[in-house]
Amino acid sequence: MNIKNSETKDVTEVVTCRAGSSGCPMAIIDVKAVAEALAEVLAEPEYKHKLNEKLAKPFLFHSQFCVAVTGCPNACAQPQIKDFGVIGRAQIAFEESRCSGCGFCANACKENAITMTEGVPRFDRTRCIGCSDCVRSCQSDALSVGEQRYEVTVGGKLGRHPHMAESLGQFETVDEVVECLRKAIELLLANGIKGERLGALLERLS
Structure with a gap:
């Protein structure tokens, strides 16, 4: 455009x-x-x-x-x-109760802003650039654009x-x-x- x-x-x-x-x-x-x-x-x-x-x-x-x-x-x-x-x-929202612990979000994050701890994603907001790649990778709708x-x-x-x-x-x-x-x-x-x-x-x- x-x-x-x-x-x-x-x-x-x-x-x-x-x-x-x-x-x-x-x-x-x-x-x-x-x-x-x-x-x-x-x-x-x-x-x-x-x-x-x-x-x-x-x-x-x-x-x-x-x-x-x-x-x-x-x-x-x-x-x-x-x-x-x-x-x-994007401001990413996380609903832990829906998370399957698959780790797809951590693998999708190019900024290394997500790490898996005991099957739960932990987010480093200082690294996150708000691209929402993690949201698109999530298979259980635990992540969304808040x-x-x-x-x-x-x-x-x-x-x-x-x-x-x-x-x-x-x-x-x-x-x-x-x-x-x-x-x-x-x-x-x-x-x-x-x-x-x-x-x-x-x-x-x-």
Whole structure:
């Protein structure tokens, strides 16, 4: 899925992983709904014309304010290198009474966040990245996605001076994500030098 705002000469762009168009079994959040909510913000008159003026002219592809929404921690839409990113993460719930002790969840976990102790899975929440691989592996429905989380990242960019996006934390609602985008745009509009990317601005202000 690729949403562009033609009225501002494509100075903004929203890209998604395949969950935003054809769907994906790995997706934890509704990628299409999140992307559309963020695209609506970018299309608001108070932002779109100001962003058009703020970004470098003549307009170059790498001057785009790019938003990426990805359904799971695999991050196929590459939010780490976008101005604003959203990553779906799961809060895993465990119902011990349903557990068969098979250990499939521990085998499925690529982060080594699950160990079997006397036939019962024990979870290291500091290692868990919320991918829900363990949930898909569970044959007894002892594991489930308890809650969805939206991790927001800001300031990613490539080019001559690349910068990996930094996490603002995990949020519970799309409304909170939308508010984060508004604040990021307003920071860029208020403090950015003409043609400056959000990542460069954050580095300069840090």
